[in-house]
Amino acid sequence: xxxxxxxxxxxxxxxxxxxxxxxxxxxxxxxxxxxxxxxxxxxxxxxxxxxxxxxxxxxxxxxxxxxxxxxxxxxxxxxxxxxxxxxxxxxxxxxxxxxxxxxxxxxxxxxxxxxxxxxxxxxxxxxxxxxxxxxxxxxxxxxxxxxxxxxxxxxxxxxxxxxxxxxxxxxxxxxxxxxxxxxxxxxxxxxxxxxxxxxxxxxxxxxxxxxxxxxxxxxxxxxxxxxxxxxxxxxxxxxxxxxxxxxxxxxxxxxxxxxxxxxxxxxxxxxxxxxxxxxxxxxxxxxxxxxxxxxxxxxxxxxxxxxxxxxxxxxxxxxxxxxxxxxxxxxxxxxxxxxxxxxxxxxxxxxxxxxxxxxxxxxxxxxxxxxxxxxxxxxxxxxxxxxxxxxxxxxxxxxxxxxxxxxxxxxxxx
Amino acid sequence: xxxxxxxxxxxxxxxxxxxxxxxxxxxxxxxxxxxxxxxxxxxxxxxxxxxxxxxxxxxxxxxxxxxxxxxxxxxxxxxxxxxxxxxxxxxxxxxxxxxxxxxxxxxxxxxxxxxxxxxxxxxxxxxxxxxxxxxxxxxxxxxxxxxxxxxxxxxxxxxxxxxxxxxxxxxxxxxxxxxxxxxxxxxxxxxxxxxxxxxxxxxxxxxxxxxxxxxxxxxxxxxxxxxxxxxxxxxxxxxxxxxxxxxxxxxxxxxxxxxxxxxxxxxxxxxxxxxxxxxxxxxxxxxxxxxxxxxxxxxxxxxxxxxxxxxxxxxxxxxxxxxxxxxxxxxxxxx
Numbered sequence: 001x002x003x004x005x006x007x008x009x010x011x012x013x014x015x016x017x018x019x020x021x022x023x024x025x026x027x028x029x030x031x032x033x034x035x036x037x038x039x040x041x042x043x044x045x046x047x048x049x050x051x052x053x054x055x056x057x058x059x060x061x062x063x064x065x066x067x068x069x070x071x072x073x074x075x076x077x078x079x080x081x082x083x084x085x086x087x088x089x090x091x092x093x094x095x096x097x098x099x100x101x102x103x104x105x106x107x108x109x110x111x112x113x114x115x116x117x118x119x120x121x122x123x124x125x126x127x128x129x130x131x132x133x134x135x136x137x138x139x140x141x142x143x144x145x146x147x148x149x150x151x152x153x154x155x156x157x158x159x160x161x162x163x164x165x166x167x168x169x170x171x172x173x174x175x176x177x178x179x180x181x182x183x184x185x186x187x188x189x190x191x192x193x194x195x196x197x198x199x200x201x202x203x204x205x206x207x208x209x210x211x212x213x214x215x216x217x218x219x220x221x222x223x224x225x226x227x228x229x230x231x232x233x234x235x236x237x238x239x240x241x242x243x244x245x246x247x248x249x250x251x252x253x254x255x256x257x258x259x260x261x262x263x264x265x266x267x268x269x270x271x272x273x274x275x276x277x278x279x280x281x282x283x284x285x286x287x288x289x290x291x292x293x294x295x296x297x298x299x300x301x302x303x304x305x306x307x308x309x310x311x312x313x314x315x316x317x318x319x320x321x322x323x324x325x326x327x328x329x330x331x332x333x334x335x336x337x338x339x340x341x342x343x344x345x346x347x348x349x350x351x352x353x354x355x356x357x358x359x360x361x362x363x364x365x366x367x368x369x370x371x372x373x374x375x376x377x378x379x380x381x382x383x384x385x386x387x388x389x390x391x392x393x394x395x396x397x398x399x400x401x402x403x404x405x406x407x408x409x410x411x412x413x414x
Numbered sequence: 415x416x417x418x419x420x421x422x423x424x425x426x427x428x429x430x431x432x433x434x435x436x437x438x439x440x441x442x443x444x445x446x447x448x449x450x451x452x453x454x455x456x457x458x459x460x461x462x463x464x465x466x467x468x469x470x471x472x473x474x475x476x477x478x479x480x481x482x483x484x485x486x487x488x489x490x491x492x493x494x495x496x497x498x499x500x501x502x503x504x505x506x507x508x509x510x511x512x513x514x515x516x517x518x519x520x521x522x523x524x525x526x527x528x529x530x531x532x533x534x535x536x537x538x539x540x541x542x543x544x545x546x547x548x549x550x551x552x553x554x555x556x557x558x559x560x561x562x563x564x565x566x567x568x569x570x571x572x573x574x575x576x577x578x579x580x581x582x583x584x585x586x587x588x589x590x591x592x593x594x595x596x597x598x599x600x601x602x603x604x605x606x607x608x609x610x611x612x613x614x615x616x617x618x619x620x621x622x623x624x625x626x627x628x629x630x631x632x633x634x635x636x637x638x639x640x641x642x643x644x645x646x647x648x649x650x651x652x653x654x655x656x657x658x659x660x661x662x663x664x665x666x667x668x669x670x671x672x673x674x675x676x677x678x679x680x681x682x683x684x685x686x687x688x689x690x691x692x693x694x695x696x697x698x699x700x701x702x703x704x705x706x707x708x709x710x711x712x713x714x715x716x717x718x719x720x721x722x723x724x725x726x727x728x729x730x731x732x733x734x735x736x737x738x739x740x741x742x743x744x745x746x747x748x749x
Binding site for chain 2: 144145146147148149165166171172
């Protein structure tokens with residue numbers, strides 16, 4: 001969340017704009033460019049700055065109508081999520097509430113929340129000093145003596161532990177929580193090199209997914225003959241730039257199916273399923289330099305295919321040019337991966353936590369297919385579902401794939 | 415009814431408890447006498463000896479001139495001569511006039527006489543701020559005395575300790591200094607008539623907790639307990655340890671607590687620089703280093719002469735809210 005304000009703001013009231021989390025795995029980022037100047041008036045949705053994250057450079061947006069008074073962090077300095085980065089003042093009539101799409105923090109063990117600052121007085125002891133750190137393999141690790149002892153007893157490398165104490169120091173709770181959930185292991189490479197590579201981020205995230213999520217996998221073949229001809233007709237009189245690609249239909253179909261099977265649309269958080277408040281369908285987009293990003297099309301079940309297509313075009317262009325918007329990167333409730341273009345027949349996907357489902361699209365191939373008792377050659381697509389068995393059982397997944405197949409085989413319903 | 419049973423646990427003020435202890439001492443041992451400024455007819459500046467002169471007479475309850483060095487020296491002489499003097503110094507600020515007698519004589523005599531002469535002297539004095547008595551009557555200098563080998567320094571924080579520490583101090587063959595926080599005299603607490611003389615060697619866990627240990631003494635103890643109650647509402651469980659003895663320090667009890675909680679906040683109403691809580695923090699860091707989950711925190715008085723003005727006096731010494739903030743910050747650091 002960008003600022004703590006959720007109630008109508010008083011005109012002129014100052015507030016701090018905080019570095020937003022642009023993904024469940026994002027702990028730090030760097031402002032690499034301000035897109036506003038001091039004194040500028042900004043409006044809800046305006047891009048304020050460009051932030052470099054492990055994933056890419058992302059434009060971050062403001063959720064208030066405000067005036068920019070002060071920049072609080074220098075360009076290029078690595079800062080933690082929720083660090084105040086700019087001081088602003090609310091404009092008259094600014095009642096914009098925070099966006100409510102949560103990016104649930106997942107698998108982080110429950111640590112005590114920040115204290116309600118109780119009865120602070122002037123003679124409060126000075127802020128805790130940075131804990132002594134050791135340098136090892138070029139890494140600074142701050143850890144309390146107790147945390148060090150516990151880590152040693154458990155054979156843990158402190159460099160692999162995420163610290164929650166002052167200045168990121170590792171404290172007892174961080175070590176103990178690893179016993180309960182390995183999810184508190186820090187992204188190793190990130191710790192070792194500051195902002196790590198996208199590869200390491202994917203490695204951490206997917207390792208966590210495989211470690212924590214009991215996946216089940218289902219597949220369903222879909223006859224795309226009707227969809228092909230529907231698309232051909234639809235695109236016939238359109239300029240190339242306006243043509244609909246199958247991916248847009250896949251997104252639309254998945255969105256409608258997810259809306260009908262809401263058990264697959266949302267998050268697994270703290271041992272419970274939390275349904276998504278909208279159907280935000282993310283699309284894995286591979287990058288030429290390697291790696292991938294997963295921006296989403298928000299409320300895709302409520303958008304037309306044309307609308308989805310134009311958004312998808314923006315997403316792909318943004319992803320490939322490294323200009324992704326923060327609003328695209330947070331809040332996805334289900335993800336699609338489409339590997340058909342590169343030749344795979346089907347995908348056994350790995351879920352992107354904290355989501356509970358990933359829909360895979362393989363290659364469309366001409367296959368023998370029985371239609372009304374007659375053997376025909378048809379364009380067949382194998383759709384797959386990887387789903388979190390904690391949240392749903394196979395019957396739900398199977399029904400979802402059936403709904404998806406029915407939608408794709410009846411493109412006029414999309 | 416048990417043989418020693420004299421009755422039920424009574425609720426007494428700290429002043430009443432101290433008074434009763436003095437009364438008992440005078441009644442039980444002819445060698446005991448009290449001397450100090452205005453302790454007789456006036457009943458003591460803090461009314462602790464009120465009525466004792468009337469009951470025991472001028473030989474046993476003696477007024478002295480305003481000459482701390484003189485009457486403390488006389489007390490040392492009386493102790494060496496076989497009596498059991500209880501010397502009252504009005505406040506620790508005035509005890510500075512008697513430092514030579516206390517540090518150079520009382521504390522050294524056994525050593526310098528090759529073990530021939532003990533000095534069974536008890537010195538009582540008030541300490542602490544909170545009564546708008548300004549900078550010459552309000553300081554907390556007990557840490558200075560706790561620095562000196564040869565002295566035993568105790569600080570009762572409860573009515574029970576005020577009642578039962580004195581007989582043990584009187585039985586000690588060597589000098590014992592008792593610090594009575596002036597803010598405690600009207601505090602009421604249970605006193606068990608069957609307790610009898612208590613040991614002076616151990617700190618006491620006044621409240622159990624699991625998240626941090628608050629180390630306190632004298633006037634800081636009730637504040638620490640009040641803070642602990644409020645911290646409970648923020649789901650912070652504070653253990654409160656009352657030092658009782660400032661010299662020697664009961665490090666094993668403190669360490670055992672810290673081993674349970676892994677965090678400590680050490681309070682001191684006195685000044686921070688060179689304070690007794692620095693000694694405690696450093697020693698605990700040595701002993702408990704591998705069990706610490708946070709640096710040992712200290713909260714002490716502001717480094718100013720204690721002001722007369724009420725609001726400034728309040729601001730100059732740790733208050734309940736300060737303790738709460740420091741404890742919360744230790745357990746759940748802000749930023």
